[in-house]
Amino acid sequence: MPLEPPRFTEGLAGPPIRRYSGPIIDAHCHMDDVEDARLLVRVAGDFGVKVLCGIARPHAIPALQQAFGDRLRPIVRLDQSLIAEPAPHGGSSTRLAGENVRAIREARARGAVGAKLWFAPRFIAETGFRLDNPAMQPIFDVLGELGMPLIVHIADPDCWFANQYADRARFGTKAEQYEQLEHVLAAHPTLKVQGAHFGGDPEHLVHIGRLLDTYPNYMIDSSATKWVCRELSVRLAEARSFIAARADRIIFGSDLVAFHDARPEDYSSRYWAHRWLWEGEGVRPSPVPDPCAPWSEGPEIHGLALQVDVLARLYTDNARRWFGIGTE
Numbered sequence: 233m234p235l236e237p238p239r240f241t242e243g244l245a246g247p248p249i250r251r252y253s254g255p256i257i258d259a260h261c262h263m264d265d266v267e268d269a270r271l272l273v274r275v276a277g278d279f280g281v282k283v284l285c286g287i288a289r290p291h292a293i294p295a296l297q298q299a300f301g302d303r304l305r306p307i308v309r310l311d312q313s314l315i316a317e318p319a320p321h322g323g324s325s326t327r328l329a330g331e332n333v334r335a336i337r338e339a340r341a342r343g344a345v346g347a348k349l350w351f352a353p354r355f356i357a358e359t360g361f362r363l364d365n366p367a368m369q370p371i372f373d374v375l376g377e378l379g380m381p382l383i384v385h386i387a388d389p390d391c392w393f394a395n396q397y398a399d400r401a402r403f404g405t406k407a408e409q410y411e412q413l414e415h416v417l418a419a420h421p422t423l424k425v426q427g428a429h430f431g432g433d434p435e436h437l438v439h440i441g442r443l444l445d446t447y448p449n450y451m452i453d454s455s456a457t458k459w460v461c462r463e464l465s466v467r468l469a470e471a472r473s474f475i476a477a478r479a480d481r482i483i484f485g486s487d488l489v490a491f492h493d494a495r496p497e498d499y500s501s502r503y504w505a506h507r508w509l510w511e512g513e514g515v516r517p518s519p520v521p522d523p524c525a526p527w528s529e530g531p532e533i534h535g536l537a538l539q540v541d542v543l544a545r546l547y548t549d550n551a552r553r554w555f556g557i558g559t560e
């Protein structure tokens with residue numbers, strides 16, 4: 233008789249297990265509107281998340297800071313729309329760098345701890361603009377100068393490359409997405425780069441391990457619940473030893489997005505899934521639907537049962553060091 237997925241219809245539910253009882257930093261979530269964010273911050277607290285690194289547009293940061301104080305450490309979401317602006321003399325748009333450098337400095341003055349860019353395959357296919365474009369240089373320079381990590385989304389799941397990215401002429405291979413990242417990591421050793429979604433390649437831990445071993449300025453975060461839960465579950469033993477060997481290079485993040493009309497279970501189900509993945513022992517049905525799940529009965533989460541000292545680094549210590557923040 234298969235186990236039923238946990239239900240969250242009775243409102244907020246706490247963590248499934250308490251192997252780790254200290255504070256947690258969510259190093260990758262999204263919020264713009266204060267009222268939308270209130271429920272996320274409240275549910276996060278029920279799961280031990282005391283500080284949220286909320287990715288927000290520059291104009292949203294002051295109100296979020298005022299509403300949430302030390303519970304929030306903003307990450308400024310940079311404006312990539314300026315990439316499309318026609319540049320004088322065929323060069324790169326100078327407003328792209330100018331506007332974003334100004335936004336970074338202003339956000340830093342308001343307490344922002346990082347910046348975010350999105351260079352997914354579909355963005356590059358649409359714009360032809362890669363992360364290693366020379367126009368990005370001033371942005372990388374100011375982030376390096378201020379010691380602010382850059383969170384970057386590079387690749388998407390393998391199952392997407394088998395489906396919506398099957399047109400290789402348009403999207404390239406998954407491996408090709410990483411050329412731009414490696415160019416930037418090598419050319420900007422003082423720029424701290426945080427690879428979103430287990431570096432975008434939880435399917436290939438050897439690859440992510442090589443990037444971490446080659447570039448000391450690279451970290452990965454655990455954001456994207458169903459993707460990371462799925463791929464670490466299917467290679468449980470490999471994932472456990474990968475995490476134990478690189479416990480200083482992985483940061484907990486949920487990728488939760490605060491949205492209007494959210495129900496508590498929209499957030500609690502994701503935090504529950506994460507805590508079962510990292511701390512649980514044994515298999516549980518996942519409360520998060522996943523069209524890429526390889527199991528016949530629906531998505532599963534296989535608990536990694538990480539040691540408490542590894543959990544402390546993943547949940548708190550690494551983010552504290554990486555962003556230069558506390559949890560008090």
Ligand SMILES: [Zn+2]
Nearest residue numbers: 260262455487
């Ligand atoms: Zn995200």
